[in-house]
Amino acid sequence: MMHCVRIVGEDSVEAMAKVTRELGADAVILSTRQVRDGIEIIASRGDAVNEVEAGDMRAAAGSAKARAEEFAALLEKKRNATSSKPRASAAPARPQAAAAPVQPSVDPRIEGLEKSLSEIKAMLSSDLMVSGLRSAGASPALISVFLAQAGAVGGDHSDQKFAAFLAKRMQCKEPLLSPEGGRVVVTLGPSGSGKTTLLAQLAARLRMNRPDERITFVNADHDRLASSEQMRSFARILDVPVIDIERPATLTEFARSTGRQVSIFVNMPSDFEQATDLLEILNDNAPDMAPLVRCGVVPSNLCTEAVEDLLDRYPTLDGVALTKLSEMRLTLSTVSLLALRSTPVAFLSSSSHLLKGVVEPDMEMLERLIRGSLPGAAKETLN
Numbered sequence: 344m345m346h347c348v349r350i351v352g353e354d355s356v357e358a359m360a361k362v363t364r365e366l367g368a369d370a371v372i373l374s375t376r377q378v379r380d381g382i383e384i385i386a387s388r389g390d391a392v393n394e395v396e397a398g399d400m401r402a403a404a405g406s407a408k409a410r411a412e413e414f415a416a417l418l419e420k421k422r423n424a425t426s427s428k429p430r431a432s433a434a435p436a437r438p439q440a441a442a443a444p445v446q447p448s449v450d451p452r453i454e455g456l457e458k459s460l461s462e463i464k465a466m467l468s469s470d471l472m473v474s475g476l477r478s479a480g481a482s483p484a485l486i487s488v489f490l491a492q493a494g495a496v497g498g499d500h501s502d503q504k505f506a507a508f509l510a511k512r513m514q515c516k517e518p519l520l521s522p523e524g525g526r527v528v529v530t531l532g533p534s535g536s537g538k539t540t541l542l543a544q545l546a547a548r549l550r551m552n553r554p555d556e557r558i559t560f561v562n563a564d565h566d567r568l569a570s571s572e573q574m575r576s577f578a579r580i581l582d583v584p585v586i587d588i589e590r591p592a593t594l595t596e597f598a599r600s601t602g603r604q605v606s607i608f609v610n611m612p613s614d615f616e617q618a619t620d621l622l623e624i625l626n627d628n629a630p631d632m633a634p635l636v637r638c639g640v641v642p643s644n645l646c647t648e649a650v651e652d653l654l655d656r657y658p659t660l661d662g663v664a665l666t667k668l669s670e671m672r673l674t675l676s677t678v679s680l681l682a683l684r685s686t687p688v689a690f691l692s693s694s695s696h697l698l699k700g701v702v703e704p705d706m707e708m709l710e711r712l713i714r715g716s717l718p719g720a721a722k723e724t725l726n
Contacts, residue, residue: 353381362386483680510709515662515687525603525633531657532640534613537666539570540695542608543577547697560585561609591624598632639663647676662689669693675716
């Protein structure tokens with residue numbers, strides 16, 4: 344006997360997320376309906392469906408297909424009857440007493456079909472569907488379009504609605520740099536992505552908003568001489584000290600000794616393995632340091648596969664910065680990947696200008712950026 348579970352969520356997305364958590368990604372959805380508290384889903388574990396029940400489900404699917412064909416035949420019959428109906432006479436009709444309004448009857452087959460469509464839409468907007476599409480090899484761009492068509496996009500202004508759909512999933516809910524208190528800010532990304540420039544831009548924004556803030560640069564990317572020289576150039580402009588470290592323990596000891604009185608901006612190694620090891624040590628020592636802010640750096644010229652690799656290697660990012668936006672537009676695949684992963688976009692960097700080159704985007708900026716990635720769209724600036 345199949346064990347069924349009743350799940351209720353505020354909307355279909357929340358309900359399907361609960362199904363995934365309780366029953367796993369292979370859960371079988373038996374029914375979906377609107378209830379007072381939101382969306383009710385009756386589901387069961389996928390491995391609990393035996394051959395008899397599977398046969399029943401196939402039979403039900405065949406029955407649903409038959410009902411759909413019957414419904415289509417009914418519509419065709421009604422259309423033919425309407426077209427063959429004789430035209431009304433031009434002679435004036437005699438005035439008649441107003442008849443009581445007649446409530447149109449609803450064919451139960453139509454109600455059944457509408458219910459099936461609602462269930463399909465709920466499935467399309469669920470994490471289960473996303474997981475299924477990804478495992479089938481669908482690209483992020485295709486999945487995002489598929490999900491948007493499930494309800495977010497339709498009718499006029501579809502580009503704007505599609506951009507709003509993705510921007511809502513990418514919006515950073517809280518600022519990464521808090522208005523007060525020290526921070527340990529690290530930038531993570533491949534060589535040439537703009538990590539050092541972004542770090543200096545964030546320090547400059549903090550210095551502008553809080554002139555008395557104590558700031559220190561830490562260069563942990565000691566394998567790249569150019570990175571060290573670039574950081575020292577920014578440090579002279581901002582009048583902040585620079586510390587070079589070669590051992591992870593040195594950084595954690597310094598961060599613990601300063602407590603929460605100093606904001607430390609760490610230029611992390613470009614090498615993924617070195618950066619991962621250092622990040623793990625920082626995470627382990629986080630309780631004894633100022634709050635850790637992990638910012639991934641995604642340049643506009645980075646291919647989608649490399650972006651996905653970056654997000655996989657650093658799954659605990661607090662947000663990402665999209666850099667080099669004046670050099671090349673983001674591709675729709677990259678934008679869609681960030682949206683599907685619900686990656687918060689905290690900063691947009693278009694140039695190396697310390698103050699004017701970086702902004703914290705709002706929904707309007709993200710929507711403009713996304714519309715600019717659509718095929719045939721004109722490139723839009725951040726200004």
